[in-house]
Amino acid sequence: MAERRTAIVIAGCAAGALAVTSVAASIAVDWTWSDYVSSYTLTNTVIGLALALCGMMIGWFRPRNTVGVIFLIAGLGHLVSAALTPLSLLALEAGAPQTLTRLMAAVFLGAWWIGLPSLFMLALLLFPDGRLPSPRWRVVAWLIVAYAAFSVVLGVIDPLPTAPGEPAAISLFAAPTAPHAALGVINAIVSLAIVILVVGSLVLRYARGDERMRRQLLWLILAVLAMLVLNLQRWVTGDGPVLLLLSAGLLPIAIAIAIVRYQLLDIRVVLSRALLYGVLIGVIIAIYAGLVATLTWSVPAAGDPTVAIVAAVAVALLFNPLRLFLQRVTARAFYGTRSDPGETAKTLNEQLRTTADMAGALGALRASLRFPHMAVIGADGEEIASDGARDPDARSVEIPLFGTGDRAGALTVTLRPGEHILHDADRRSLSLVTPLIGMVLREQSLAADLRAARAQTAEARESERQVLHRDLHDGLGPTLTSAALRIDAAQNVLDADADRARAVLTHARADVSAALAEVRRVVYGLRPIPLDERGLVRALQEQAEHPAALDVEVTAEALPELSPATELAAYRVAIEGIANANRHSSGSRVVVDLAIDDQVLRVTVVDDGMPVPGFTPGVGIRSITERVEELGGTVSVGPDAHGWRVAALLPLRA
Template sequence: MPDGDAPPSDASVVADLHGADVTGPRRARWGVGGALAAGTGLTLCAAVFAVAARATWPIFVQTYTLTNLTIGLGFLASGGFVAWFRPRNAIGVLFLVSGLGHLTTAAAGMAELYAIRSGAPTPLVRGLSTVYTAAWQVGIGWLFLLALLLFPDGRLPSRRWRPVAWLIAVNGVYQLGTGVLSDGSPFGKGRDVSSILSVGLAVPGSVDIGVAIAGAATTLLVIVSLVLRYVRGDEGTRRRLLWLILAVLVMLVLNGQRWITGDGPILFLLSFALIPVAIGIAIVRYELFDIRLALSRTLLYGMTIAVIIAMYAGIVAGFSLLVPEGALRGASVAAAIVVAIGFTPLRLFLQRLVDRAFHGTRSDPARTAWRIGQGLRDDDDLAGVLERTGSALRLPWLALRREPQGDRFAVTGTTDGGPAAEIELGYRGDVVGTLVVGLRRGESQLHEADRRTLELIATPLAVALHAITLREQVQLARTATVEAAVAERARLQRELHDGLGPMLASVTFRADAASNLVRSVPDEAVRLLGEVRADLRATLDHVRRVVYGLRPIELDDLGLLGAINQQVAALRGDHGERVAIDVQAPPRLPVLSAAVELAAYRITSEALANVLRHSDATRCRVTVSCDRELVVTVRDDGGPPDPWSPGLGLRSISDRAEELGGSAAAGPTATGWEVVARLPVSTPKRDLHSDPGAVADPDLYR
């Protein structure tokens, strides 16, 4: 989209209003200045000739001079505004030409009046009449309808609308031609005041009807194009069109009698100037205020007044048929009472209709929340839920921000940098996200009805967001598990390839050499066999180290309690003179999963290593208990360093416990230092460690 047609940002509007050159070539501004100067000159000419001709107020109004001046200035101001700030938008040029056309008509009309009263030559009078008749049709009769077809971006909706544009042009040329070729003048009839091009053209009735039908069809097509733009457009396009709709509604209401009866107060036609003004604002400053609010209130009170007048007239007419003429005053009073009683229910009913059209279903929070919540029942597409919410409440934009990261998880609508409100999404006491709501133009805070509706859907949104977060965490955990498995396989491959492989290759070569020398050089063969024996023992030790790194052999041979006791016994032999270590545990444990056994053993080993490396303790006790969970406690009487912070070993203990859904805590106590790990108990169907071959006692699992 060209820059001149793009919706303006707040920064560009501020720059525009401060005179920044951001709107196009300087040549366009020279053209705007020239058009404004010409329009000012035509306005002054109309005023000067009106004074010179001593035109009275009725003449000034009845000749449509006041109307043409007002409409022309409206077109000129709007066209200049658009052409200055949006030079690539063709509507600005069309409105400038339209404004000059109407101002030319006003000036020509007063000049013709002056020429008639001053006895000027007939050709001059007729020439001015020609200008008067032709110029105004360039505006309302031709270019204005084309501008509506191009509204709001200055381009046709698509190439398929080109025939409509040509039809508008042909109709405009026809109206202009028939106007200057036929008789008639605002200053009477006759050849002396008619158009100088007049040939007394009389259009046949059938042709006139056909042209009228074609004109009505063209106007209808233009309206259809605007409706399609509204339905298919974004929020910015719709706001622009609402400005036009508001101006048209005001104009239609004021000129209702003229459209119905064909005649009415001429001064009400001045309201037509609101349309080009509204279009200019819609193109350049459509975000001036909340147009939805203004339009909804206009519709509400306009419809209310119209219905009340119709009710009153209908009731009075009905009573007049039922009561004598002398009782008509009583009938009027009765009608007024009926209307007064029905005013409030009628206003509330119409207000619900108008609010539903412009603000969605916010007046019924429970039903709106139920409809929006259906999307959460069907799927967890939160972007779709936000879209339905924005559509239901007619909100400019919505965003879902996930906490604590603060990143935007889903967005619907176009964020325009305007004010916004936030609603926290809580789940079990924690804030899991924030619903950011873009406010409508003109609103400084979220409407209470909107807030009630959004707060109703905040809880299911929080649950859905929490569920999505958990699912992502599970997916990350699965990915980490796969990556850990692949890394472990790679480690084993390196261990076997770099350690066991060369050792076995060396053993093979020496065994082959010994086989070749066993008869010829027996002593050398015996020496080689000795090296083979040493290499095999080293290989066996290497295999044991690899296997122990995967799972200590003691766990399979002795069970968890036996492996812990064996480890403690080994530590007593090495460090017994410094730290006295003992184990307190039940005679036997229920059957534990291999993962729980390994985690408990590694946690105990790490905790004991910390005691020996970092503590000045003299006594240490390992306590193992199992009820609904396996609890491993390593407690010593040493004092912690001051200050202290968890190191790699303590973080490893915590990670091992949390991987299995358990927990671990470490820190100083009143009598020393303590590490406590809690692991969930699982009961695979295999024998007890403490009694191989025995069947597990059912009482142990209660």
């Protein structure tokens, strides 16, 4: 790495020395500014410096990127030509040997070909990561290298003198008999083919690249557009101001920024504004010229001032509608549908109608608004879905998801490069679609809860079966087996020893009684017997008659028929409330009230004790809470101003 940077510094120093030599030699030959410009020495110097300095920057910060090395070589080629132009004139004036002057002419004619015409195209083929788009493009790379060598040879064998009327200024390797016209045509055809192939590679990279690569390519597109606009006359007429060729230096500058600091500006904003106003100015000029020409043809010569006025008024009337139309077109190309929230919502809705997948919906939304990265964050802070490449250094904004109830989440949006805040148009579009995302998130959450509830139900069912199996197998089974064996033993000794048989039967009867008690315990665990025998209210009143720390009073209005699940849940809530009051209350009385409230059974257990600070729900409270919520009801437990209070609302039919 250090050796490569040392080589970069040496090459940069060489480029600076050549530029200084070009300027100093131009002053020494007494060139005027016009001579300095018309000889292309100025353009070669500026373009060469731009290539060399940009190559140094790329090579220093991105040493593994081959584009930097290519820029350095190409820049040195232009700078060599720029330095040799005035130096060769100084050599001619000083009477230097003809071999030397002709050698200088040959190097001048061939060196600049390795710059923009050839190696720069190779740099474009490798832009922006310094690698070919795929191994198949090696043929194009070798074609560019061969074209560079062919162009250098074609320049070196050119028989025309670099200084008019000076035989000593003819290339040392000039070949007057060579078919220069045919070779020039071949060179032009190959050059056009290379340009088409390189442009195709850039289009392919843009189509297949990620957000970062596209932003890098947009820098190059901006520089190309600027150069094309500035040199429009030269492209159309084949000639134009030489100084406008200096705009070619924008290309290496844009490429260096794209490789090293592509996030320097929001290139989308810059390019969209440049396209908007560039096209707008061109269209307005065309409309103005057309109106003036048409009106001049149709109106007499004496009305020329009127023609200009009418044309100016027509252009002024057309300016704003045309500007708005072009602004919509360019904004759509770079910012998607952010200026049309309805279209954004329609895109997301169509995606959700096709599939409720959150990742797919997020991808459609991100593509619609041209954001680099978007993610949906759940209420617990966990990322649920994301789309796009996230840059850790980029700014991001969180937008709450509405319509998610108590499970509020957020939509995280990574801003475009150069943006520091979320644009109002983006915020309007997102405020319209976040409720849809929130509903999808809520739907997925409910579906997950439903799956979890089904799994818990299956586990609870199997757990209850396991408990019932253990109670029957380990408790009731051995007891009944023991009773059966005792009866067999009594039958065996009945004739021989009646007293012993009687004692064995007594033990067998005790076993059967124990088995009956075990059966009652198991059955009562499944559903309290008093609840089936006496109903909800009478079962609670019977429970209230049992001695306890607090006096229990049960009040109830006439209750309709309740489902078995609701009746059992109400009984468990009331029993747990009474037990809770007996354990924690400092009062003397507890009241259980059953009432119907808007097709809901309300179960309230209240005592007259003082509230106890630091209350934490225990196992019993959590049990009745789960039981009530399983039926779709609600429950609140804890101290209030009058003591302990347990209040549950249960549906009449579970």
